Amino acid sequence: MRFWKSWIVTTKDLGVFKKNRYILYSLIALPILMGVLVPLILIFSLQAEAASLRQETATTLVNLFTAYFVIIAAVLPTIIASYSFVGEKLEKSLEPLLATPTTDGELLFGKSLAAFIPCVGATYIGALIFVVIIDAWSILSIGEFLIPNVYWAIVMGAVTPLVCILSVEANVIISSRVNDIRAAQQLGAFVILPIILVMVLASTVQTFPLVTLALILTGALALADVAMFYLSKATFQREEILTKWK
Amino acid sequence: MIETENLTRKFGSLTAVENLTLQVNEGEVFGFLGPNAAGKTTTVRMLCCLISKTSGKARIGDFEVDSEENCLAIRKMVGLLPENVGLYESLSAYKNLDFYGKLYEVPLQKRQENIERLLKLLGIWERKDEAVGNFSKGTKQKIAIARALIHEPQVLFLDEPTSNLDPEAAKTVRDFILDLKKEKRTIFMNTHNLDEAGRICDRIAILKTHLVAVGSPEDLERSTSNRKTVVHLENITDAVLAAVKKLNVVKNMRTNENKLILDMDNPEKDNPQLVKAVVKAGGNVQFVTELRSSLEDVYLKLIREAETK
Numbered sequence: 380m381r382f383w384k385s386w387i388v389t390t391k392d393l394g395v396f397k398k399n400r401y402i403l404y405s406l407i408a409l410p411i412l413m414g415v416l417v418p419l420i421l422i423f424s425l426q427a428e429a430a431s432l433r434q435e436t437a438t439t440l441v442n443l444f445t446a447y448f449v450i451i452a453a454v455l456p457t458i459i460a461s462y463s464f465v466g467e468k469l470e471k472s473l474e475p476l477l478a479t480p481t482t483d484g485e486l487l488f489g490k491s492l493a494a495f496i497p498c499v500g501a502t503y504i505g506a507l508i509f510v511v512i513i514d515a516w517s518i519l520s521i522g523e524f525l526i527p528n529v530y531w532a533i534v535m536g537a538v539t540p541l542v543c544i545l546s547v548e549a550n551v552i553i554s555s556r557v558n559d560i561r562a563a564q565q566l567g568a569f570v571i572l573p574i575i576l577v578m579v580l581a582s583t584v585q586t587f588p589l590v591t592l593a594l595i596l597t598g599a600l601a602l603a604d605v606a607m608f609y610l611s612k613a614t615f616q617r618e619e620i621l622t623k624w625k
Numbered sequence: 626m627i628e629t630e631n632l633t634r635k636f637g638s639l640t641a642v643e644n645l646t647l648q649v650n651e652g653e654v655f656g657f658l659g660p661n662a663a664g665k666t667t668t669v670r671m672l673c674c675l676i677s678k679t680s681g682k683a684r685i686g687d688f689e690v691d692s693e694e695n696c697l698a699i700r701k702m703v704g705l706l707p708e709n710v711g712l713y714e715s716l717s718a719y720k721n722l723d724f725y726g727k728l729y730e731v732p733l734q735k736r737q738e739n740i741e742r743l744l745k746l747l748g749i750w751e752r753k754d755e756a757v758g759n760f761s762k763g764t765k766q767k768i769a770i771a772r773a774l775i776h777e778p779q780v781l782f783l784d785e786p787t788s789n790l791d792p793e794a795a796k797t798v799r800d801f802i803l804d805l806k807k808e809k810r811t812i813f814m815n816t817h818n819l820d821e822a823g824r825i826c827d828r829i830a831i832l833k834t835h836l837v838a839v840g841s842p843e844d845l846e847r848s849t850s851n852r853k854t855v856v857h858l859e860n861i862t863d864a865v866l867a868a869v870k871k872l873n874v875v876k877n878m879r880t881n882e883n884k885l886i887l888d889m890d891n892p893e894k895d896n897p898q899l900v901k902a903v904v905k906a907g908g909n910v911q912f913v914t915e916l917r918s919s920l921e922d923v924y925l926k927l928i929r930e931a932e933t934k
Contacts, residue, residue, distance in 0.1 A: 387728055388728075395713055398715040398756075470711060470713065471709035472711035472712065472713060474675070475705060475707055475725070475769070475772065476711075476728075478705040479728040479729060480700040480728070482693070482697070621676055622636065
């Protein structure tokens with residue numbers, strides 16, 4: 380595997396995304412919504428809380444909303460990866476690309492990386508804004524920083540990128556079966572729905588301690604990523620693309 | 626430069642290419658003719674290592690079409706213009722070519738030189754920074770040809786290079802292929818356009834899943850033994866007709882206005898004898914010409930024969 384070859388594909392795809400307003404707006408809007416609006420609403424509601432209960436409620440809510448960044452990391456690839464793979468199919472640019480002296484793995488890795496980088500990047504920017512606003516409020520209001528904590532670190536450091544990878548891989552498989560970007564996005568959303576449900580339920584019901592939950596999720600996602608990697612690799616092969624992709 | 630031996634590709638129960646054996650020499654422009662679904666694109670895809678073969682052998686230069694390592698080497702030495710141009714519409718012509726130049730491992734300076742040379746040659750240099758989506762079909766086709774040439778490949782595969790182009794754009798592309806011919810590149814061209822194949826190609830193969838015929842356009846035109854000798858006379862007299870009928874070498878004769886149209890087995894050898902006989906009988910010969918089957922006649926005849934077999 381020559382990573383420099385993959386990187387050529389990645390930079391080309393990033394250049395194509397830059398020219399696509401729909402992708403740009405999606406990358407900006409979702410993280411800003413979660414990073415700015417959500418903490419402001421959170422702070423507004425916490426101000427009404429009695430000072431003695433404020434720290435406990437704030438910690439619970441912040442942990443709950445941390446899970447929502449995982450959802451962003453799962454949703455954004457459905458937008459970008461569908462453009463990356465179905466877009467190539469629509470422009471019929473896959474055949475000349477496959478005719479170059481690159482391996483299937485190099486092309487797949489390059490294209491997946493191009494979908495992964497902006498999605499995780501945008502999620503982290505949103506999360507950073509969230510942290511800055513929440514901590515600015517908490518240091519003034521409670522006298523300590525609420526985040527980062529261990530749960531937050533595991534979610535952001537492991538769960539978020541793993542979910543993003545899973546979503547990108549799912550989109551590779553979906554893209555092989557559909558010829559329409561919106562259909563790919565809808566199917567992608569359907570695939571990530573279980574992840575969203577698990578995150579929301581787990582963070583609200585709290586059957587396990589949150590850190591344990593985050594570690595279990597990390598392990599499960601890592602396994603799912605490996606399984607999906609082999610599935611997407613089997614799908615993204617020259618022969619398959621040129622003879623079986625719809 | 627390109628060799629195949631019993632090359633076969635099956636898709637389930639469907640045989641797309643069957644026992645194809647051919648040889649394309651270095652510097653040759655080789656035309657691949659055949660109706661839709663004859664297996665032309667499948668053959669090109671096998672030769673470019675895009676899809677695997679079911680059986681048989683194929684070789685490009687020194688490399689057998691088999692292992693991943695050989696396929697990478699083959700893809701490096703061939704350029705492909707697929708049927709659909711497949712350019713990145715939101716990127717500029719320059720960026721499209723630069724991207725492919727990088728993938729083909731062309732060093733930066735050489736890449737810049739090649740892009741400039743090709744775009745200038747095709748008359749697009751002034752518009753190099755414009756998004757490809759703004760260009761006409763013909764211009765996109767030219768950029769796609771430039772893309773196939775960005776790494777100066779030894780072998781060029783062109784799949785329907787002038788299909789869907791207006792006559793002017795088609796001519797530009799044809800002229801460009803003729804320029805490439807002068808550079809002694811090996812060109813393997815799939816086409817439906819018989820006139821184009823006849824004008825550009827050194828040799829032509831006719832495919833209908835299996836190889837139906839192969840030869841130079843002239844050889845193919847002669848191959849259906851429909852060659853006739855036409856003698857243009859000032860007047861056709863009974864004496865001339867009688868003299869011609871006496872000749873054993875004339876298999877069949879008909880007249881049309883002041884022309885004698887004659888079927889002969891070996892016109893190169895027998896035409897002098899024919900002319901002497903006509904002149905001796907008092908005929909005033911104006912022209913002696915050859916009436917050949919056109920490439921189109923040959924193609925249609927061979928394809929019909931292949932279909933009925």
